[in-house]
Amino acid sequence: MSMTHHAEPAVTTPPAPGRKESDGRTKQRPLALRLLARPEVGVFLGAVAVYVFFLIAAPPVRDGSSMANILYQSSTIGIMALPVALLMIGGEFDLSAGVAVITSALTASMLSYQLTMNVWVGVVVALLVSLGIGFLNGWMVVRTGLPSFLITLGTFLILQGVNLAVTKLITTNVATDDISDMDGFGQAKKIFASSFDVGGVQVKITIVYWLVFAAIATWVLLRTRYGNWIFAVGGNKESARAVGVPVTFTKISLFMLVGFGAWFVGMHQLFTFNTVQSGEGVGQELIYISAAVIGGCLLTGGAGSAIGPVFGAFMFGMVQQGIVYAGWNPDWFKAFLGVMLLGAVLINLWVQRTATRR
Amino acid sequence: MDSSSPFRSSRIAPVVAMAAAVALTLAGCSSDSGGKKSEESADGASAGKASTPQMTVALVTHQSPGDTFWDIVRKGAEAAAAKDNVKLVYSADPNAGNQATLIQNAIDQKVDGIAVTLAKPDALKDVIAKAKTAKIPVVGLNSGVSEWKNLGLMEFFGQDETVAGEALGNRLNSEGAKKAVCVIQEQGNIGLTQRCAGVKKTFSGTTETLYVNGTDMPSVKSTITAKLSQDKAIDYIVTLGAPFALTAVQSKADAGSKAKIATFDLNKDLTSAIDKGTIAFAVDQQPYLQGYLAIDSLWLYKNNGNYMGGGEQPVLTGPAFVDKTNVDAVASFAAKGTR
Numbered sequence: 110m111s112m113t114h115h116a117e118p119a120v121t122t123p124p125a126p127g128r129k130e131s132d133g134r135t136k137q138r139p140l141a142l143r144l145l146a147r148p149e150v151g152v153f154l155g156a157v158a159v160y161v162f163f164l165i166a167a168p169p170v171r172d173g174s175s176m177a178n179i180l181y182q183s184s185t186i187g188i189m190a191l192p193v194a195l196l197m198i199g200g201e202f203d204l205s206a207g208v209a210v211i212t213s214a215l216t217a218s219m220l221s222y223q224l225t226m227n228v229w230v231g232v233v234v235a236l237l238v239s240l241g242i243g244f245l246n247g248w249m250v251v252r253t254g255l256p257s258f259l260i261t262l263g264t265f266l267i268l269q270g271v272n273l274a275v276t277k278l279i280t281t282n283v284a285t286d287d288i289s290d291m292d293g294f295g296q297a298k299k300i301f302a303s304s305f306d307v308g309g310v311q312v313k314i315t316i317v318y319w320l321v322f323a324a325i326a327t328w329v330l331l332r333t334r335y336g337n338w339i340f341a342v343g344g345n346k347e348s349a350r351a352v353g354v355p356v357t358f359t360k361i362s363l364f365m366l367v368g369f370g371a372w373f374v375g376m377h378q379l380f381t382f383n384t385v386q387s388g389e390g391v392g393q394e395l396i397y398i399s400a401a402v403i404g405g406c407l408l409t410g411g412a413g414s415a416i417g418p419v420f421g422a423f424m425f426g427m428v429q430q431g432i433v434y435a436g437w438n439p440d441w442f443k444a445f446l447g448v449m450l451l452g453a454v455l456i457n458l459w460v461q462r463t464a465t466r467r
Numbered sequence: 468m469d470s471s472s473p474f475r476s477s478r479i480a481p482v483v484a485m486a487a488a489v490a491l492t493l494a495g496c497s498s499d500s501g502g503k504k505s506e507e508s509a510d511g512a513s514a515g516k517a518s519t520p521q522m523t524v525a526l527v528t529h530q531s532p533g534d535t536f537w538d539i540v541r542k543g544a545e546a547a548a549a550k551d552n553v554k555l556v557y558s559a560d561p562n563a564g565n566q567a568t569l570i571q572n573a574i575d576q577k578v579d580g581i582a583v584t585l586a587k588p589d590a591l592k593d594v595i596a597k598a599k600t601a602k603i604p605v606v607g608l609n610s611g612v613s614e615w616k617n618l619g620l621m622e623f624f625g626q627d628e629t630v631a632g633e634a635l636g637n638r639l640n641s642e643g644a645k646k647a648v649c650v651i652q653e654q655g656n657i658g659l660t661q662r663c664a665g666v667k668k669t670f671s672g673t674t675e676t677l678y679v680n681g682t683d684m685p686s687v688k689s690t691i692t693a694k695l696s697q698d699k700a701i702d703y704i705v706t707l708g709a710p711f712a713l714t715a716v717q718s719k720a721d722a723g724s725k726a727k728i729a730t731f732d733l734n735k736d737l738t739s740a741i742d743k744g745t746i747a748f749a750v751d752q753q754p755y756l757q758g759y760l761a762i763d764s765l766w767l768y769k770n771n772g773n774y775m776g777g778g779e780q781p782v783l784t785g786p787a788f789v790d791k792t793n794v795d796a797v798a799s800f801a802a803k804g805t806r
Contacts, residue, residue: 182685226498
């Protein structure tokens with residue numbers, strides 16, 4: 110039900126051609142085709158296809174609370190897929206994004222617990238740590254000129270090891286202690302992990318954040334100078350620099366934005382589950398990147414949108430939970446997921462090809 | 468993010484963080500409840516120290532990093548090592564080929580004994596034969612209850628996963644359950660599959676298997692929620708690890724389900740959940756005991772020629788049920804992270 114509501118911001122009007130009369134050399138293409146050529150429209154249609162498919166195949170999906178559950182799953186992927194997508198438009202990507210979420214949650218939890226402080230202290234320090242990791246990633250990429258694949262593969266491994274070793278060192282266990290009885294927990298839970306009632310359906314607050322962040326990201330990308338910078342540094346770094354785009358600032362800030370996302374999702378996990386296992390998060394980075402790619406962001410940078418990854422993340426949530434709602438044989442779970450996603454990507458590609466061809 | 472002077476703030480981030488932490492503490496931001504302060508100082512089991520000459524024992528498992536279960540096994544092994552004057556060399560790799568290399572590594576170090584888990588016995592066959600040739604005693608623990616004798620291991624400590632599953636299935640029958648869903652957090656893991664198969668064998672109701680992505684808790688939560696709303700007939704959720712049972716509690720609330728929750732394996736949060744009644748019961752295979760006995764047995768063998776189970780029978784450490792009636796006896800140990 111709520112699907113159709115999110116659909117609307119996707120159809121941002123394409124830039125007006127500003128040409129009065131066609132002189133015959135450039136033919137004005139029909140509006141429908143011009144719309145289809147936008148990166149997010151293909152994935153939007155893919156998402157609709159997957160949605161309709163499960164609406165038919167899995168009757169429980171038609172229920173409002175099921176949709177809330179699917180959107181919740183999508184939002185935990187989607188909130189991270191947004192900065193990951195912006196970073197990809199900016200021509201880089203971040204393999205450490207999955208474990209960085211856990212690093213943030215571990216930092217907040219252990220700091221508050223070990224020093225017996227209000228959990229907000231942990232939350233604030235975790236934010237600084239997350240931004241710091243993002244800064245370090247970006248700074249190293251810009252300074253060395255090495256591919257972000259190598260740099261962030263390094264930080265991925267470092268964080269994975271540090272998460273485990275430091276947690277074990279401090280708590281003597283591999284999971285953190287329960288902080289749910291500590292001061293400030295209730296407040297923080299309200300902000301990061303509460304839910305509210307919409308017509309008898311419990312809706313998780315992360316869904317709201319997800320859509321708000323997507324709207325902000327879309328506005329930044331399409332309407333601000335910073336948005337132009339992102340496209341410019343992803344398209345061609347050298348020519349961007351030549352026309353005065355602050356390449357270093359743009360790239361580092363994008364990595365820090367991923368850090369912010371990791372912090373946010375990390376806080377959500379901490380305040381939902383009260384404790385964090387240090388081995389979690391591995392493999393999630395690929396899901397974030399997939400959601401961004403399915404959402405129309407090029408692996409090579411310079412193209413994409415912020416609303417595309419919203420549908421990319423929705424498709425992940427929809428397929429993952431749809432299979433369960435349909436009650437299919439779970440042995441095939443991963444295979445189903447792969448086929449559905451490949452199918453969606455192919456639809457996406459086909460739409461784009463058809464649209465850009467005359 | 469502002470476009471003006473963007474990085475200066477993050478360069479001094481650690482300083483700001485420290486200052487903020489200090490300032491907040493001074494401002495009375497410390498928590499009045501919970502936290503480290505409320506935790507009682509707790510020591511591990513200790514029974515003095517043997518005066519026998521130091522020996523070296525390698526413990527090589529198929530643990531994946533950051534798993535609460537394996538942490539307890541290791542603590543058991545460490546406790547036995549401390550008591551027996553044993554130098555413990557711990558290593559682990561979930562990949563069977565890498566685990567075999569780690570065992571070879573232990574043989575090369577000429578250790579006095581090796582304890583291994585046999586999650587994938589075929590891959591370890593050759594390297595265990597090499598250890599025998601090198602006259603190093605090898606014992607098994609945790610997984611491989613049906614394989615350890617074929618591979619020529621001296622003794623085995625663990626739980627038969629199928630037997631444990633069967634025990635849980637029987638328990639479900641006595642609880643009057645009709646339909647159970649068995650939640651597997653790692654697709655393709657033999658031990659986990661055997662547990663669910665065991666449940667299916669003895670449970671007189673219907674059993675379904677549900678796979679979840681164990682490294683992503685929010686997705687575990689929504690997947691279990693989805694299953695509960697898809698099939699309203701489910702009245703028992705069976706998870707195969709303590710953290711997943713605790714997550715299932717939230718899924719149950721989200722789905723508005725009345726299903727009860729049972730699980731394999733314990734941790735300290737789980738014991739308090741059993742105490743509160745949010746989780747019905749747990750099957751405990753006593754991982755601490757597995758680690759402890761494996762090391763202790765090698766010490767006994769070297770110093771007194773003993774072997775437990777007489778080299779014929781495995782030493783079973785589970786299944787022991789923990790529920791509301793006996794959780795008190797376990798809780799204080801679980802709080803230390805050793806049960």
